[in-house]
Amino acid sequence: MSQATARVSGALVAAAALAASLLLWAAPAGAEELSGGRLGWGVKESFRSYITGPIAQGEVQTGDGASTADGSYRFHSATGSYEDGTAVIDYQGWVYFWGHGGELDVTFANPSVEYSGDSGTLYVYVNGTRTDMASLSGASLSASGRTVSVSGASATLTSSGAEAFAGYYEAGQALDPVSFSADVVAAEPEETREASEPEPTGAGGDGAVSGAILDWGVRASWREYVSGGIADGGWTAAEGAADGGAVFRFTEGAGTAAAGDYTLAYEGTVRFTGTDVDLALTDPAVAAEDGAGVLSAEVGGTRVDLVTFEAELVEAGGVLLAEAVPTALTEAAAPVFGGFYQAGDPMDPLTIAVPLTAGAELPALPDLGSEPQEPSSSAAAEEVDAVEAAESDANPLAWVVPAALALVLGVAAAVVALTRRAERRKQTGGAGAPAAGPVPEPGSAEDTPEENGEGAHGAGPAGPPDGGPEADKEQQHP
């Protein structure tokens, strides 16, 4: 090798090393983090009818934030990743089937999906054991804006899933379709993160507090009635209220709070609309004396006592808390729900949390993520590309590196060509063209999604309480 060629080769190696180190330093993380979103799955319509019908004479309950919506069960608070067209997402919540006087006793909890292109797998914890339940197919994974979703994938039972049904279904049996979505976590600028920290609050000497929250789902069967076939409607949460699926959160609670004596006024409106239904519950308040409490809200311009409850606030971790407190309808509120419920009927439990310090952690609200949009099939590929592009947006250096590498290699190749031409002119013999090595693509080392084994999904989920179903079960009619 001539000195000139050696020099050029040395320069090339140095350039490649520089480019490689740039890549190592600035390559995008590869995987997009997903947080917030929902998974809807009705298990199997005939199974649901069988459970509550005359044969099994059973019940279905949902818990840990899962709810019934659009005729299926809705799981929530997605966490996961999206990388190179593959989504791996875990959801929270459980649905509990009970029948035949307790012979049938099965909980499906914390489903997760692994999905690429137009197929994937649905996993579910069956009575605490993670089980691959169904093969999914027939719907494309779309990435629309900052949301990854699949709408209406067909689900067929696997052989391990069949065991959950005591052999009454065989592998290959069609189950209800599965839809899911999850939001891509946006890289938040430092200042925004700081700004979104909860404002300092706390009980002064006079017991004055602020920043409290109230979680209340009104009543599961009411939500089902409004969103089901009869009323065919829905609800919106606004002006300080948020929708957690099975629970609504009212915020900005201010007042005084100490153990069994507290008065808190919250902000927010939840409005239920549908056929013959238009009910807005606005700015709820709780007031308790010696633990005997009343929850009221503005209904059509008048404050109405809705439910009564018994709860003392107990301090834990800088939060005054009363969690999942049973409630009963007042007589005054019976007409609010069209007379479907009587005074004393159980309504949904409520949770009150009052932060006493700035960093105090309030109970998490189930995070349903953005409202998933129905993707049109032709747009799906485009949308996925949009997310890939967004990945580059998220890391401004992502495009700089390949560009820098191309430039370095281009200049080096030109130098080599010129040197070789000069050498050839000198007739010093035929050194071959430098091998055009493969140009590494950013993130290519991370293209294969990690095997997501059981261990990665942590301990088994929380399940329903022991001792069979509770009296306040999910119903089809209010």
Ligand code: HEM
């Ligand atoms: C005392 C014990 C049980 C009895 C007497 C019983 C009885 C029955 C009967 C008679 C049917 C047929 C219903 C029909 O054709 O309409 C049925 C269906 C079924 N049973 Fe059970 N069963 C029992 C326990 C269980 C258990 C432990 C499971 C586990 C989840 C289970 C899951 C199913 C399923 C998945 C079906 C099919 C429902 C459908 O899609 O139509 N059963 N059972």
